[in-house]
Every structure is written in structure tokens, then in C-alpha cells.
Amino acid sequence: MASHGKSPGHTLYSQATQRLGAFRRPVPLAILTLILVLAAVVGLWRYVNEASLQTAQARIDRRALRITSDALRELNVMENVLRGASGLLETDLSITQKEWRGYVSHLHLADTLPMVRALGFATANGRFAPISMMTPTGSGIPAVGFDLLGDTARHASLDRAAGTATAALHAIPGDNRVDFELYLPFYKSIEAEGRANVAGFVIAVADVERLFDTVTRREPRVELEVFSGTPATLLYSSNTFGAAAGPTPLVRKTMTLNFGGEPLTLTYSATAEMLGPNDDNASTAVLVGGTASALLLGAIVFLLARDRTGMSGATARASTQSTLNEARMMGIIRSSMEAIITIDENQRIVIFNPTAEQVFDCSAMDAIGASLSRFIPERFRADHARHVRQFGVTGVSDRQMGKLRVLFGLRANGEEFPIEASISQIDDGTGKLYTVMLRDVTERVKADNALRRSRAELRDLSENLQNVREEEKTRIARELHDDLGQQLTALKMDLSSVEQLIQADSSAGGEIIRQLRGMRSLVDKTVASLRRIAADQRPVMLDDLGLIPAIEWLANDFTSRYGINVERHIEPAAIEFNRMAATTVFRIVQEALTNVARHAEASRVTLTIRSDGGHCILRISDDGHGAAKLDAPQRRSFGLLGMRERARILGGSISIDTEPGQGFAVTVTFPVKALQQEETHP
Known part of the structure; x- marks a missing residue:
């Protein structure tokens, strides 16, 4: 192709050279170069300072x-x-x-x-x-x-x-x-x-x-x-x-x-x-070094432009100017970190820079003159051709770098890879030329996929941690109730036996008997506290009698502790909960009642469990002082986050209804199938 006259790429360079004719004089060209380089230096300096901050x-x-x-x-x-x-x-x-x-x-x-x-x-x-x-x-x-x-x-x-x-x-x-x-x-x-x-x-x-x-x-x-x-x-x-x-x-x-x-x-x-080591020295070095480079480059451009203007003859000056401008443009294209491909109206490649050679694993000698479709996967070729034709007519493109729309390219060895692309066009008098700038985003796509996998793994880990925590609570509660509780009961019986023996001996003092009775009273209180702690860990009745009796016990215990009445509306035998679902619903009710006791200053709580079609609805509401803007960072509640995570594990969702002075209500909706399906154990 290069042996038959000037290529479209050469025409493009010539027109660009003519437009830069206004800057042929040495001083304006040197000032423009200095301004551009200083702007880049200031941008880099700001970036270093922002990174330090x-x-x-x-x-x-x-x-x-x-x-x-x-x-x-x-x-x-x-x-x-x-x-x-x-x-x-x-x-x-x-x-x-x-x-x-x-x-x-x-x-x-x-x-x-x-x-x-x-x-x-x-x-x-x-x-x-x-x-x-x-x-x-x-x-x-x-x-x-x-x-x-x-x-x-x-x-x-x-x-x-x-x-x-x-x-x-x-x-x-x-x-x-x-x-x-x-x-x-x-x-x-x-x-x-x-x-x-x-x-x-x-x-x-x-x-x-x-x-x-x-x-x-x-x-x-x-x-x-x-x-x-x-x-x-x-x-x-x-x-x-x-x-x-x-x-x-x-x-x-x-x-x-x-x-x-x-x-x-x-x-x-x-x-x-x-706070520690900072990047002030780096930012200062960038600013000083960049300024010096800008001055040096401006001086070089000034000298080159002055030498060029000193050449005799309009033809020699025009030829040198055209050659210099063409060399500059080719230098910019060749040094670009983006892959640059220019095609004509027939989608034949006329420019293929070194970065494009690396990205597509193909030399410019093999690419120039070939159709662009060679580097597009077959399933996307028709859409791409239609997009180029539409862009040539309207000048509007939805392909802009950084818009996160990922396309796909095809390497010379047949490997597909993700890319970002932007397109521009110019009419050089003989026809339109389209320039495409490409960026290989394979690593970014891999990172995005890894991030999604990591999020999924973290959710699985959270679910497993909830299960392990419940199993540990169950074990601790049973050991407290069955082992330590029996030992305290035996101790109480021994104290009673010692008290009877001392009473039988008239010579024993009454003060010893009083102390023994005090010790027995303390043992009674310790047993009561032990049972309450074991129940807080995990009520035995949750495993023995099921969810509904456990919730009834929880409501009665809440009323006994805090003097707040719990009004219950529970549909009898509406749903048969599996073990995991029963634990989840019980913990959500427990957390909601704890929040009422700590924050609501309420006098009445309403607890509702009912079925609605294929869903089970749990609602806990109170008549306390309510809240506002729960999504604000300073009002974030880890209790509510835990309730949301527990509901999500069973495919459920949580909604909150509250206003200042209007009480607080939490509504949890579960699919019934998730509550009833049989559990699988590894």
C-alpha cells in the first residue's frame, strides 16, 4: 500500500501540519510548550499531594x-x-x-x-x-x-x-x-x-x-x-x-x-x-524537576523553531515544517500508552501504533491494510460495523473511555480479551478517518471478578460463623444447665445436711446456723442466675419444645425483667420451622426486644407472627419515642445489621417503620419454603 502515492494517514498528518502553521514562530511555540508541560507538572504535583493527604x-x-x-x-x-x-x-x-x-x-x-x-x-x-x-x-x-x-x-x-x-x-x-x-x-x-x-x-x-x-x-x-x-x-x-x-x-x-x-x-x-513519614519531598522534587524540564524543553523548542525559520526559501521552510510536524505527530502516536488504530471509511487499518502491536500481538506490517474486523470477535462484528456507520452520520458514540462499558477484542492468536474503547473521526477531504483508542482492561476485569467472589465468600463465611456461634451457645447453655447447675444443687443439699447436724447439737452456736442459711440463700440466687444465663445463651426449650414456646418464654421473661407488657398475636401451627429457621427467628425477636429495653422507653410491645401466602411475616413494634434517619453513620446499629444478615441467610428481608415520637417497628418477611426445607449437613 505504501508504494502507491500518499496514504490516508499521510494526508491526515499534512492537514494537522497546516493547522499548526500559526505556531511556526519560535517564541509562541516555546511559550505553548512551556505552558503545556507546566500544566502536566502541576497536575502531577497535585496528585502526589492528594496521595500524601x-x-x-x-x-x-x-x-x-x-x-x-x-x-x-x-x-x-x-x-x-x-x-x-x-x-x-x-x-x-x-x-x-x-x-x-x-x-x-x-x-x-x-x-x-x-x-x-x-x-x-x-x-x-x-x-x-x-x-x-x-x-x-x-x-x-x-x-x-x-x-x-x-x-x-x-x-x-x-x-x-x-x-x-x-x-x-x-x-x-x-x-x-x-x-x-x-x-x-x-x-x-x-x-x-x-x-x-x-x-x-x-x-x-x-x-x-x-x-x-x-x-x-x-x-x-x-x-x-x-x-x-x-x-x-x-x-x-x-x-x-x-x-x-x-x-x-x-x-x-x-x-x-x-x-x-x-x-x-x-x-x-x-x-x-x-503522623509519620510524608511525601513532601516527593512533591517538591516533582515540582522543581518538572519546572526545570519545562524550561529546558521550551528552550529546545525555541532553538529548533528559530533554526527552522532561518532557512532560506519558502519551499524549504514549508517542507521542513511539514516533516517536523509529521514526525511530532508520529512520535506522539508511537509513544502513547493507549492502543491507537485509525481506519478509513471501508474499515481498513491505516495506522497501528506500537501499543496496539503489543495488545493484539500483531505487527503493524501485518495489520496495516487489513480489515479491522480481524481484531473483533465474530459475534460482535456486525454490531461494530453498524456502530461505526451510525457514528459517521451522527457523530455521537456511547463508547467513551472510563464509562465502564467493557467490549472485547481478538488477539492474533485467537484469544479474546476485555477492552475499553473511545472513537473519534476527521474528514481530510478525501473521506472520513476513524481513530479508535483502546485499553486492555483484562487485569481490572479479573480484579472485579475476584472482588465479587470475595464478597460471596465473605457472606458464606458470615453464615457459617452464625451457625458456629449458635452451636457454641447451645453447648455452653447445656453445660451450665446440666453440669454446673447439678453441682450447685448438690452443694445446697450438703449445706442443708450440715445445718441439720448443727441444729441437733445444742452446743453449736446460732451464728453458724445463720451463716449457713445465708450461704444456702446465696446458692439459690446463684442457681437462678445460672439458669437465666443459660437461657440467655440458648433456651433449652427452643430445641426441646420448638420456636413458639421459646418465644412465649422470651416474652414472659422480658415482661418480668423490664415491666413492659408484650402483646402477642401468633398463629398456632401456621408453619413448621426447621432448626436453623427457628434459631434465626428466635434471635431476631431476642435482639428486637433487647433494643426496646435499651433505647425505646416503651410501655407496650406488640409481637406478631403470621403467614401470608408463601411468606411468613414477623413484626415487633413498640410505643416508644421512635427514631429518625437510621441510615446516618452516627446512628448505625450493629444489632439491626445482625438482624438483616440473619434474615438474608434465609432469603428474607427487613423493613423498618419509625418516626420521632411514633414508636419503632421492625417487619421481617421470610419465604415459607426456606423455613420448612430440610437442613443439609456436610
């Missing part, structure tokens, strides 16, 4: 998560101390000041929890809760006799603790410090939990500054500020930067720590330099 943001995200987790762990440890004290007070509320001091001394709080300033308790009597014990006493610590319910802010926190049976957190700002007060209710007896049976509250006073100094010690280069309430009140600032901070820190991270019903906002900030 993203790296710094990832570092502060990890450190913020670690500090927040450490703070939550310290608060949980303090809650465990309160639970131990509440167990002591439920057994014997007649403890003296001396005994209480001895108990606090044995906890060694100065070594284990140095942020705890004092530990005490208050007895609740109707509308009053005066402090009975407090050790030690000091500035900012509520004194014995102080009525906690007389303070409106404390009253709300105490009411929250009594309603949820968990620790409630309350921030107390002072002149020189901010203290946290934690309240945990204890009850008249272990079996009589609930708001109406609160006997008092265990109180811990913690120094906020010591608490967060302890958890930030590992990350001294990150500044932490802790806020609470609306409007936000500053509780703590690590003041890491001080006067040397200079400008506003480059990266920030805000997290919410939910504990005791008092959400705390933790704001972390740091400069990129303080």
Missing part, C-alpha cells in the same frame, strides 16, 4: 479507632467494678462504713483504675436516693446524705440506668476538672429486676482527664478533644500541639463513643508530619 487520613483513622476502643474498654472495666459492688449489696445491704472501706481498699483502684476517684452507693426510697456510703471523700465528690434524685440532670441519668439495667454515664463539669459519674442499679433480689424493684445505685466518680490521658499515652502525636451534650460542651483536651501548633491541623477524624446513654464526641486532629 489520603495516607495521613488513613493513619489518623486507625489511631482514632484504637484510642476510642481503649477508652470504651476502660469504661467497661469501671462498669464491671460497679457490677461486682451491686452483687455485694444485693446480698447484704446492711454493710457498715468500715466494711465498705475495706471492700474498696481490696479493689486496689489506685493500681487498676487510677482514674476512679471514689466509689459509693445510694439507697433508693421512692422519690429520694440519698448517698449512704462514699469512699474516699473529697472536693467535687458528692457527700454522704446528698440526694441524687434532687439534681435534675442526675435524675435523668439514674432513671435511664434503672430502665435499662445497665450503667448510665453523667458528666459533671467543675471549676478545675470534669468528672464522670457512673450509676448502676442494684435490686431487692436477683429475681426481681426491673424499674419498680430498684433498691439503690452504685456510684463511681471518675476523673475525665486521667481517663483520656491514660488512653492517649500511646499516641502522643494526636490531639484529642472530647465533647458531650447539645450544645457541645468541651470535657477534655489533650493540648498536644500547644502554642507550637501553627496553622490548623491538616487531617481530622471525629468518632462517637456510645456508653451509658451519654454519647461522647471524640475529635482527633494532627498534622501529616506528626
Whole structure:
């Protein structure tokens, strides 16, 4: 083809050369070159800076998560101390000041929890809760006799603790410090939990500054500020930067720590330099080196253009200009990282650059003059020809690079591979030329497929973890109920025998008998707690009697604990649940009732199980204060996520209906076939 006159590709280059005639003078051409290269350098410099900023943001995200987790762990440890004290007070509320001091001394709080300033308790009597014990006493610590319910802010926190049976957190700002007060209710007896049976509250006073100094010690280069309430009140600032901070820190991270019903906002900030190695040197090198290269290239272009303009004769100047421009265009095409193919109106190849040679495993000598269909799989050739004809008429194409529409090419060895493509056209006077830019996206497609497989495997892993967790709960519950429960019962019988022997001996003291009776009472309470813990793990009746009796027991236990009535509408014998389906439905109901107890402040719950055609519908609703915008990140509930995942395993779906002040309702829909089909075991 090259031996018969000028090719269409040569004509294209000649026309491009004529359009660049305005830049034949040395100064404009050198300035244009300098501007283009500097624009590329600035773009690369911005990319390096953005990458450095993203790296710094990832570092502060990890450190913020670690500090927040450490703070939550310290608060949980303090809650465990309160639970131990509440167990002591439920057994014997007649403890003296001396005994209480001895108990606090044995906890060694100065070594284990140095942020705890004092530990005490208050007895609740109707509308009053005066402090009975407090050790030690000091500035900012509520004194014995102080009525906690007389303070409106404390009253709300105490009411929250009594309603949820968990620790409630309350921030107390002072002149020189901010203290946290934690309240945990204890009850008249272990079996009589609930708001109406609160006997008092265990109180811990913690120094906020010591608490967060302890958890930030590992990350001294990150500044932490802790806020609470609306409007936000500053509780703590690590003041890491001080006067040397200079400008506003480059990266920030805000997290919410939910504990005791008092959400705390933790704001972390740091400069990129303080977080670790950065890319400032790299960005500076890019900027300096790129600027120098731009100046050098501009000077070279200026000299070449000046030499060119110095040539005598219009014919020589035009010839040199045409040759130079053609060489430049060929250099651009040959150096492109994209495969570039130009075809004529008959779809014959006229340009085939080196990248195209690599992509299609075919030399330009073999490709030029051949039909483009040689590199298109046969099943796509008709569609491609029709697309090119339509593009030639309308100039509109749906093939644009980066639009994620994947096409397919054909290598010389017959191998198909995925590509992205964009097309453009030009009319050189003798006909239209179409230029296609191609990109091999084989690796990206493989990565996408691997990502989809990974997601499927993660879902399978999640389902397996749920099953393993249920099996472990079943084993623990049976061991608690059958083994440890029988041993405690035998211990109780031994205590009774010893008591009878002592009663028979008139010389034995009555004090020993009183202590034995107290030990037997404690064994009774321990057995009751053991059975409750075993039932919480997995009720035996769920395996022995089935789902409906287990849900009835769960509702009755919920009403007994929290004083909230559960109205049930369960269709009898509507569906026969297999073991996996029964476990899933039971856990969803259990999680929903737990959410009601913790967050809803409701007085009534309605539980409905019914069948509708080929579906089973489970609905749990309450008359509490409701919620708004559950999809916001700060309101994300892992309990609801767990319910969704359990429902998904059985092909079900969850919908939530709630508004502030209008209650909260969760509706779960399962296909009946998934609930009844026989389970398969590997």
C-alpha cells in the first residue's frame, strides 16, 4: 500500500501540519510548550499531594479507632467494678462504713483504675436516693446524705440506668476538672429486676482527664478533644500541639463513643508530619524537576523553531515544517500508552501504533491494510460495523473511555480479551478517518471478578460463623444447665445436711446456723442466675419444645425483667420451622426486644407472627419515642445489621417503620419454603 502515492494517514498528518502553521514562530511555540508541560507538572504535583493527604487520613483513622476502643474498654472495666459492688449489696445491704472501706481498699483502684476517684452507693426510697456510703471523700465528690434524685440532670441519668439495667454515664463539669459519674442499679433480689424493684445505685466518680490521658499515652502525636451534650460542651483536651501548633491541623477524624446513654464526641486532629513519614519531598522534587524540564524543553523548542525559520526559501521552510510536524505527530502516536488504530471509511487499518502491536500481538506490517474486523470477535462484528456507520452520520458514540462499558477484542492468536474503547473521526477531504483508542482492561476485569467472589465468600463465611456461634451457645447453655447447675444443687443439699447436724447439737452456736442459711440463700440466687444465663445463651426449650414456646418464654421473661407488657398475636401451627429457621427467628425477636429495653422507653410491645401466602411475616413494634434517619453513620446499629444478615441467610428481608415520637417497628418477611426445607449437613 505504501508504494502507491500518499496514504490516508499521510494526508491526515499534512492537514494537522497546516493547522499548526500559526505556531511556526519560535517564541509562541516555546511559550505553548512551556505552558503545556507546566500544566502536566502541576497536575502531577497535585496528585502526589492528594496521595500524601489520603495516607495521613488513613493513619489518623486507625489511631482514632484504637484510642476510642481503649477508652470504651476502660469504661467497661469501671462498669464491671460497679457490677461486682451491686452483687455485694444485693446480698447484704446492711454493710457498715468500715466494711465498705475495706471492700474498696481490696479493689486496689489506685493500681487498676487510677482514674476512679471514689466509689459509693445510694439507697433508693421512692422519690429520694440519698448517698449512704462514699469512699474516699473529697472536693467535687458528692457527700454522704446528698440526694441524687434532687439534681435534675442526675435524675435523668439514674432513671435511664434503672430502665435499662445497665450503667448510665453523667458528666459533671467543675471549676478545675470534669468528672464522670457512673450509676448502676442494684435490686431487692436477683429475681426481681426491673424499674419498680430498684433498691439503690452504685456510684463511681471518675476523673475525665486521667481517663483520656491514660488512653492517649500511646499516641502522643494526636490531639484529642472530647465533647458531650447539645450544645457541645468541651470535657477534655489533650493540648498536644500547644502554642507550637501553627496553622490548623491538616487531617481530622471525629468518632462517637456510645456508653451509658451519654454519647461522647471524640475529635482527633494532627498534622501529616506528626503522623509519620510524608511525601513532601516527593512533591517538591516533582515540582522543581518538572519546572526545570519545562524550561529546558521550551528552550529546545525555541532553538529548533528559530533554526527552522532561518532557512532560506519558502519551499524549504514549508517542507521542513511539514516533516517536523509529521514526525511530532508520529512520535506522539508511537509513544502513547493507549492502543491507537485509525481506519478509513471501508474499515481498513491505516495506522497501528506500537501499543496496539503489543495488545493484539500483531505487527503493524501485518495489520496495516487489513480489515479491522480481524481484531473483533465474530459475534460482535456486525454490531461494530453498524456502530461505526451510525457514528459517521451522527457523530455521537456511547463508547467513551472510563464509562465502564467493557467490549472485547481478538488477539492474533485467537484469544479474546476485555477492552475499553473511545472513537473519534476527521474528514481530510478525501473521506472520513476513524481513530479508535483502546485499553486492555483484562487485569481490572479479573480484579472485579475476584472482588465479587470475595464478597460471596465473605457472606458464606458470615453464615457459617452464625451457625458456629449458635452451636457454641447451645453447648455452653447445656453445660451450665446440666453440669454446673447439678453441682450447685448438690452443694445446697450438703449445706442443708450440715445445718441439720448443727441444729441437733445444742452446743453449736446460732451464728453458724445463720451463716449457713445465708450461704444456702446465696446458692439459690446463684442457681437462678445460672439458669437465666443459660437461657440467655440458648433456651433449652427452643430445641426441646420448638420456636413458639421459646418465644412465649422470651416474652414472659422480658415482661418480668423490664415491666413492659408484650402483646402477642401468633398463629398456632401456621408453619413448621426447621432448626436453623427457628434459631434465626428466635434471635431476631431476642435482639428486637433487647433494643426496646435499651433505647425505646416503651410501655407496650406488640409481637406478631403470621403467614401470608408463601411468606411468613414477623413484626415487633413498640410505643416508644421512635427514631429518625437510621441510615446516618452516627446512628448505625450493629444489632439491626445482625438482624438483616440473619434474615438474608434465609432469603428474607427487613423493613423498618419509625418516626420521632411514633414508636419503632421492625417487619421481617421470610419465604415459607426456606423455613420448612430440610437442613443439609456436610
